[in-house]
Amino acid sequence: MSEDISSFLKLCSEVASASPFFGDGERRFQKISERGKIRDKYQYLPSFPREALLAAGSGDAKNTIKNIKEEQFYFPDKDFSPAFIRNSESDPFALAAQSLPYQLVILDSNQFCLNLPEPLSRFVILVKHSSPVIITLHTHSSASVLFLLTSGSSVKVLADFTDSWSASFVSLRALVHDNASFSLETAQAVSGDLTIDAMAYLTGAGASADIASVNATAQGNFSAFVKIFHLADNTSSNQRLYSVAGRDGHEHFRGEIYAAKGTAEVKAYQVHKSLLLDDSANSNANPFLEIYTDSVECSHGSSTGFSDDAALYYLRARGISAEDARSLLIGGFVADGFFVFKEPDYFTTSFLETAGTILGQKIIISEEP
Amino acid sequence: MNSLLQIESLIAGPSETNIINELNLTIRPGEVHVIMGPNGAGKSTLSAVITGREDYPVRGGRVYFKGEDITQLPMEERARRGIFLSHQSPLAIPGVNNLQFLRFAVNSHRKAHGEDEMKPGDFLKKAREYMALLGLPEDFSRRSLNDGFSGGEKKRNEILQMLMLQPDLVILDEIDSGLDVDGIATISGIIKNYHNKNRALLLITHYQKIFETIKPDYVHIFAKGKIVKTGGAELAALVDAGGFEQFLGGKE
Ligand SMILES: Nc1ncnc2c1ncn2[C@@H]1O[C@H](COP(=O)(O)OP(=O)(O)O)[C@@H](O)[C@H]1O
Ligand SMILES: [Mg+2]
Numbered sequence: 001m002s003e004d005i006s007s008f009l010k011l012c013s014e015v016a017s018a019s020p021f022f023g024d025g026e027r028r029f030q031k032i033s034e035r036g037k038i039r040d041k042y043q044y045l046p047s048f049p050r051e052a053l054l055a056a057g058s059g060d061a062k063n064t065i066k067n068i069k070e071e072q073f074y075f076p077d078k079d080f081s082p083a084f085i086r087n088s089e090s091d092p093f094a095l096a097a098q099s100l101p102y103q104l105v106i107l108d109s110n111q112f113c114l115n116l117p118e119p120l121s122r123f124v125i126l127v128k129h130s131s132p133v134i135i136t137l138h139t140h141s142s143a144s145v146l147f148l149l150t151s152g153s154s155v156k157v158l159a160d161f162t163d164s165w166s167a168s169f170v171s172l173r174a175l176v177h178d179n180a181s182f183s184l185e186t187a188q189a190v191s192g193d194l195t196i197d198a199m200a201y202l203t204g205a206g207a208s209a210d211i212a213s214v215n216a217t218a219q220g221n222f223s224a225f226v227k228i229f230h231l232a233d234n235t236s237s238n239q240r241l242y243s244v245a246g247r248d249g250h251e252h253f254r255g256e257i258y259a260a261k262g263t264a265e266v267k268a269y270q271v272h273k274s275l276l277l278d279d280s281a282n283s284n285a286n287p288f289l290e291i292y293t294d295s296v297e298c299s300h301g302s303s304t305g306f307s308d309d310a311a312l313y314y315l316r317a318r319g320i321s322a323e324d325a326r327s328l329l330i331g332g333f334v335a336d337g338f339f340v341f342k343e344p345d346y347f348t349t350s351f352l353e354t355a356g357t358i359l360g361q362k363i364i365i366s367e368e369p
Numbered sequence: 370m371n372s373l374l375q376i377e378s379l380i381a382g383p384s385e386t387n388i389i390n391e392l393n394l395t396i397r398p399g400e401v402h403v404i405m406g407p408n409g410a411g412k413s414t415l416s417a418v419i420t421g422r423e424d425y426p427v428r429g430g431r432v433y434f435k436g437e438d439i440t441q442l443p444m445e446e447r448a449r450r451g452i453f454l455s456h457q458s459p460l461a462i463p464g465v466n467n468l469q470f471l472r473f474a475v476n477s478h479r480k481a482h483g484e485d486e487m488k489p490g491d492f493l494k495k496a497r498e499y500m501a502l503l504g505l506p507e508d509f510s511r512r513s514l515n516d517g518f519s520g521g522e523k524k525r526n527e528i529l530q531m532l533m534l535q536p537d538l539v540i541l542d543e544i545d546s547g548l549d550v551d552g553i554a555t556i557s558g559i560i561k562n563y564h565n566k567n568r569a570l571l572l573i574t575h576y577q578k579i580f581e582t583i584k585p586d587y588v589h590i591f592a593k594g595k596i597v598k599t600g601g602a603e604l605a606a607l608v609d610a611g612g613f614e615q616f617l618g619g620k621e
Contacts, residue, residue, distance in 0.1 A: 309424065310460055311460060311462050313422055313423075313424075313444065314456075314459070314460045314462065315462075315465075315470070315474075316443070316444040316445045316448070317420050317444055317445075317448055317454060317456075318448055318470075318471075318474035318477075318530060318534065319445050319448035319449045319474050319477040319478045319481070319534070320445060320470075320473055320474055320477050321445050321477065322443070322445065324473065324477070325445075328465055328470065328473065329462065329465065331464070331465070332462055332463060332464030332465035332513070332514075333463075333464055334464070335464040335465075335466075336463045336464035336513075337464075339464075366465050366466040366469035366470060366473070367466060367469060368466055368468065368469065368510055368511050369466070369468050369469050369472055369489055369492065369493055369510065
């Protein structure tokens with residue numbers, strides 16, 4: 001391991017042990033549908049790797065370290081995926097999570113495809129590449145990934161969890177150092193229960209985090225927990241989540257913004273919108289602001305709308321059938337959600353198809369002719 | 370000559386309120402009708418009922434268009450047969466592209482008339498031509514439907530839709546609101562050119578400015594759910610001079 005990486009890891013482990021926020025969210029409620037009822041279930045995450053960081057900082061040998069330089073695509077080692085302990089007397093998630101090793105990946109390549117092994121995996125990805133890095137992320141099951149962004153680095157994570165198994169819980173953490181930028185773009189159609197739990201710690205001046213998401217849910221729960229910690233000056237964040245819920249689709253959003261005492265020039269924005277297509281669909285949004293500084297520009301807004309009659313009438317008044325009008329309006333909502341994506345093309349085609357299928361509703365995105 | 374639009378004893382309005390109450394109106398091809406009336410009288414409600422809005426159900430009477438009973442006809446079908454409303458406050462629909470929506474609308478009309486879809490190139494050429502005529506900026510093709518448009522741009526966009534869809538009955542609900550003096554002159558010139566002996570206009574307005582270009586054949590005073598007086602252009606001058614009170618037959 002090179003000198004700069006080990007010193008960076010050392011710094012990370014210091015932050016990990018010093019920060020009161022670190023490790024927050026290791027045990028989270030997940031919304032689970034059971035026989036038509038929604039209930040809260042404690043989900044044991046493959047937990048946030050505080051100890052992993054500490055170990056990495058000291059170069060602990062039992063952990064695999066992969067140094068990715070040339071390979072464009074990388075698939076983790078087979079033996080790295082422990083057997084899923086089914087029908088365990090105690091909670092299988094808890095057992096598996098505790099016994100899991102983590103894998104540290106040092107990334108020095110500007111494209112990286114992380115196909116997380118099943119059923120549970122823990123990853124630490126250290127990004128040291130100076131040009132923007134794109135990481136595509138897939139998992140079928142629960143997973144935990146920590147992104148470490150060195151000074152000035154830039155990462156775009158593109159994640160589509162459409163194929164996730166029911167009751168998947170994805171925990172993403174980003175530690176963003178000075179002038180580094182972290183962006184997470186995610187879009188999926190969910191008919192089971194999926195929770196995305198994303199937190200970014202903006203620990204250095206000029207750090208930024210953008211989280212944008214477009215989801216479709218029917219006969220299931222989609223939960224997004226997002227928390228951004230502004231721990232340094234001049235940090236900025238954007239959260240923008242759009243969700244369409246069809247029959248028996250439930251969307252839960254908890255969006256938090258934390259701005260630490262003494263920080264200056266903090267900018268934090270949050271937008272959440274949901275569109276309900278059916279009487280049995282619902283959405284609940286909980287924005288939380290913990291602002292301990294005066295030097296902050298902050299906004300948040302949430303709106304929930306039923307498929308809009310006035311808009312349907314406008315389109316139909318021009319001769320467009322009710323069915324096409326609905327497709328266009330849902331497409332309009334979705335397009336508005338994808339608007340801030342830097343890599344929308346990665347998602348749109350498959351999203352329109354899979355979302356259309358689970359919602360039982362054709363979705364038409366009307367692009368400039 | 371046969372009527373284009375014929376409304377007989379119409380009773381309609383939102384949720385059990387008969388904002389339109391026993392209204393009669395006949396419009397023949399080539400005519401220009403004007404409806405004036407106090408704020409909140411129900412003029413916009415009337416225009417919405419004519420387009421077939423389901424949240425303004427009809428509780429009595431009949432509506433005929435080109436001789437056929439359309440009282441129960443869905444909105445989109447009425448539009449395809451040639452009824453067009455330029456809305457008083459056109460709705461913004463973020464995410465739905467302005468021109469792609471219009472192309473959809475044009476093709477819905479064509480399909481209903483058994484015609485092929487318009488070629489994308491032909492559509493764009495025509496739309497651009499009309500956009501230039503209306504003084505709409507080029508970037509209109511990129512923007513979402515009425516989203517972030519100024520009041521005047523929204524009204525021009527309605528007229529763009531009219532020009533592309535070529536309706537026979539054009540209802541203009543306060544086309545002059547949101548437009549400046551020059552805008553009113555441009556738009557009324559375009560509407561005057563559009564109007565011909567087969568097409569009829571129904572103008573809902575408070576001002577006579579537009580009459581300088583478009584000469585009304587009939588002016589109706591609308592109050593208490595019906596037309597209380599019908600006359601020529603001179604009626605508009607009376608309204609200007611003395612308000613609506615004179616037509617209401619005493620205070621309530
Ligand atoms: N959807 C609705 N539900 C209840 N009342 C309505 C609705 N739409 C319009 N109204 C009422 O109907 C009346 C007529 O409105 P409108 O047709 O807009 O009047 P005008 O166009 O003549 O100014 C007003 O009192 C208005 O508040
Ligand atoms: Mg009105």
